[in-house]
Every structure is written in C-alpha cells, then in structure tokens.
Amino acid sequence: MYKDNYIINTPISYRKKYGQFFTPSLVASIMAKWVIENQPKTILDPAFGLGIFYEEISKLNLENKWHFTTYEIDKNILNYLDNFQNNNNLTIFNQDYLASDINYYDAIICNPPYMRFQKFINRHNILPKIEKQIGKKLVGYSNIASIFLIKALQQLNLNGRLAFILPFEFFNTGYGKEIKKTLLEKYLLKQIIIFANEKDIFPDATTTICILLCENNQTKQDVKITNINSNQEIQNISNISDYYHHKLTNYQLPDNEKWTPIILSLISHTTIPEGFCKLSDYGTFKRGIATGANNFFALNKTKIEQLQINDNNISLCITKSNLVKKAIFTDDDLQLLIEQDKTIYCLDIKDNNDTAVINYIKLGEEKAYNQRYLTKNRQPWYKLEKREPAPILFGVFNRGRIKVIRNLTTAINFTCYHGFHPNLLGNNLIDKLFIYLISDLGQEIIKMNKRSYGNNLDKFEPGDLNNSYCPSMQQFDLINEQETTQIIKIAKIDEKKAITMSNELIKQIIKH
Known part of the structure; x- marks a missing residue:
C-alpha cells in the first residue's frame, strides 16, 4: 500500500533523479529465497527503497537469527517506512552506500538505482574511495548499478550468496568487461535470469533488466540461463536454482566478448547462417x-x-x-x-578569418557554447x-x-x-x-x-x-x-x- 502511496505522491522526475524503480514482490521473492538458502546471519541491501527484499525475507521464517543492514540515501522515501522503524533485526543507514565503509555479509540482495554515473553528483569524491576499497580503477563506468555490483561482490563472505538486478545492456558494455572477468575468474556467477516481457513483469522499468545470482563458494560450475516470460511462470517456480533452460561453461562466456548475442542465441530462434562474416x-x-x-x-x-x-x-x-x-x-x-x-x-x-564567421563565433561565446563539456575540450572549440x-x-x-x-x-x-x-x-x-x-x-x-x-x-x-x-x-x-x-x-x-x-x-x- 505504501508503495502505491509513494508512487502517487512522488513526481516521476523526482524518482528518476534517484534512479528509483521498484521490484515486484514475485521477483523479490525468488531473489530472497536464493540468498537465504545457506541460512545467512548477516544480510545487506545496498539500496533499500521501500523495503521489499526485507519484507520477502521476513516471510520465509528463517530458523537462524539474522540481521538485515541496508542503505537508503533518499530521506523522502524513508518517511514511508514507519512500520520498519522498530524492527530489532533491521538497521537502516540514511546515507549513500557507495560512500560507506567495507563490511562483509553472508548474503547481499539489491535492486540498485538506475542512472548514468555522470549524473551522480558526488562521483568525483566517492570514486577514489571505492577504487581503494576494491583495488580496481573504475574509469569508463557509465551506470551506477554496475558500481553497486562491483562493490557488493567485494563484500560477500565465503559461501555467501548475492542476487542483483542489472540492466541487460551491462553484458555488452566496455565497463562490464572487468566485472565479467571477476565473475568468471572467481567462479562467482551461477545463474542469469532473463525476462522476455519485462514490461509485464517490471511495469516501472526504464530499461530491459536481468538478474545475476552469485555464490562465493569457489566452485567452478556451469552458468545457468533462465528465460522467464510471465508472472504466472514466476509463481510456479519453487526453487530458482532448479529452473533453467540452458547451461554455459566459462569458456562459452569470454569476458572480452559481448554476452548479449551469446545469451540471446540460446533463447531466440535466430542463428548465424553458415559462412557469414563480420x-x-x-x-x-x-x-x-x-x-x-x-x-x-x-x-x-x-x-x-x-x-x-x-x-x-x-x-x-x-x-x-x-x-x-x-x-x-x-x-x-x-x-x-x-x-x-x-x-x-x-x-x-x-x-576562420571570414568576418561573418568571426561574428558568429563571438555570438556563440556570448551564449557560453564554448564552455560546454565537449566544446571546452576542443581546440579551437x-x-x-x-x-x-x-x-x-x-x-x-x-x-x-x-x-x-x-x-x-x-x-x-x-x-x-x-x-x-x-x-x-x-x-x-x-x-x-x-x-x-x-x-x-x-x-x-x-x-x-x-x-x-x-x-x-x-x-x-x-x-x-x-x-x-x-x-x-x-x-x-x-x-x-x-x-x-x-x-x-x-x-x-x-x-x-x-x-x-x-x-x-x-x-x-x-x-x-
């Protein structure tokens, strides 16, 4: 109910500013079941939102005592979470996860914010800190979600599990190469879930999305590929680990190649005809x-x-x-x-000695066109x-x-x-x-x-x-x-x- 209230009372421009779109309970449920299977004692959600993952995990009646740590930068959204404030097994930090210190967890579950990294105001202050924490350069990363993932992977305990929602384009990007390399070399990636009709399942989504399921068990396994077509299909899944359509070895997912055509070739009827070239x-x-x-x-x-x-x-x-x-x-x-x-x-x-051109250049400079991102880095602008x-x-x-x-x-x-x-x-x-x-x-x-x-x-x-x-x-x-x-x-x-x-x-x- 508070999700509906929040969406009704919050302008879409505001939600876009914070990269907010919310996880449907059916999807949150299969992610929650995955991460708690090893009976974790400590659970992290780097982007709490309206608390859907905490809710779904709470429904599962874990036998062991567990504590849920989460970060939420938006004070406005926290005002809708009064029903969570007195829960002893929940700690909410009203701060940016990317600026937080490194701690380690048995389970991590997240639907990260979706915005370009260039629009992230504090990126110049936070990037050096994250690079020091993870020991990697983050030049060229263009999406906040990928930064959330690479930091979260660093915080996963041995035998810990992670479930992460990501934009599907991640598999094709240059900045995704290093993350894919980490996922494969450390044998973390266990399953990729693709949604064929994301608008039916994720009505708020602004990008085609997928889910990565990872486990830090240091065990080399084939990567399972799951293709989900409808909410009804999700309702019939009792254990997501057992529900898959294909398997790929690490060799079939080279980190220096785009994964989208590899994955789509498995779940679509399109194949490359014999003899074709690049x-x-x-x-x-x-x-x-x-x-x-x-x-x-x-x-x-x-x-x-x-x-x-x-x-x-x-x-x-x-x-x-x-x-x-x-x-x-x-x-x-x-x-x-x-x-x-x-x-x-x-x-x-x-x-550029032509009088008309000189006058037009001056007019452009009066309107500060020469001070824009691309123009100010050109000589002449x-x-x-x-x-x-x-x-x-x-x-x-x-x-x-x-x-x-x-x-x-x-x-x-x-x-x-x-x-x-x-x-x-x-x-x-x-x-x-x-x-x-x-x-x-x-x-x-x-x-x-x-x-x-x-x-x-x-x-x-x-x-x-x-x-x-x-x-x-x-x-x-x-x-x-x-x-x-x-x-x-x-x-x-x-x-x-x-x-x-x-x-x-x-x-x-x-x-x-």
Missing part, C-alpha cells in the same frame, strides 16, 4: 559528429543568409533523425528539405570532427524495425545516426549490404548485438554493429547487379515491397 570485414561503422552544441552548429538556409556565412564554411548535414523519412535518401529529398528551410546544414569552418558522407546510415535508437538509410547524397551526419564507411572490399557491396540490413534476417541478426532500454527501445553503438554478422563475399556474389538495382529502385517508393524482395533474395543466397 560487418567489419567490409568497413567500419562510426558514430556521427558530436558537436556538443547542436543549436549552434545546426543551420538552415534562412539563418545562413542572415549570418551571411559563405558556402566555404558550411556543409550539408543530417542534423536530426526525423529529417530522413524514407529508406533511400536522394538529392531530391535533400533539396526539398532545403526549400522547407530545415536544419540541413552545419557550421564547418574552413576560413568550434572545430568539428572530420567525417566523410556515409553511404549507409543506421539509427542509433530504434523501436521495432531498425532504421537503415541508403544515403545517396553528400550530406554528413550528426550523432542521430551511425555511418558506415566502406573499405576497398566493401566499396562495391554498398547496395547489397543495404539490402541485407533491411531484410528481416539482417534485422534479427543485428539485433542480437542490441542494447535494450525497455519499452522496446533498442540502442546500438558502432562497435555493436561492426561485430554483427552478414553474408560473405561469396554469398553476396550470388546476388546479381540487376536484382540489386531493382530493389533499390523499389525502395525509393515502396519500402515494404523492397523488404519483401530483400527477404527472398537473402533466403536464396543462404540456401546455396
């Missing part, structure tokens, strides 16, 4: 130009004329994802956007990264089908798209690669490397795309130029028909 064999996906101040650098025709900036200091540029509506982006489409006065140019200074026009553009964020654009113009692009830049081998395969990327199979295989953020929102980094699979040169050779040209022509006017034709073509080359 997309990186044909070129490289790069992120678009990061300006640090799009409002300053993105220009339309009217503004350029008002500022009197000459053509030598501007470039054609796709500054927003929604500027491109069709799968084939042509010069005619570009010209229409120019006539509609869309921001289809960017400032690209080649002559208004100098953009160099990018050539990319013949294939790939949507960074996607819902449902991935947005893939065949760019037939000379426009460069901002970070709304990743651009594919072919090598010598890929130069002659651009249209065939595009056909593969819009096909259903191509989309499914690319999505094996996605980073999921809930609400069916998927994100891709350039490395995710470069490590994806596509047909080999020999397989692409089975597609003749006439078929390729026909599909490109159709895609200009009927994308659905082009996708259907692409599907048939890709099926044919796989059968050979």
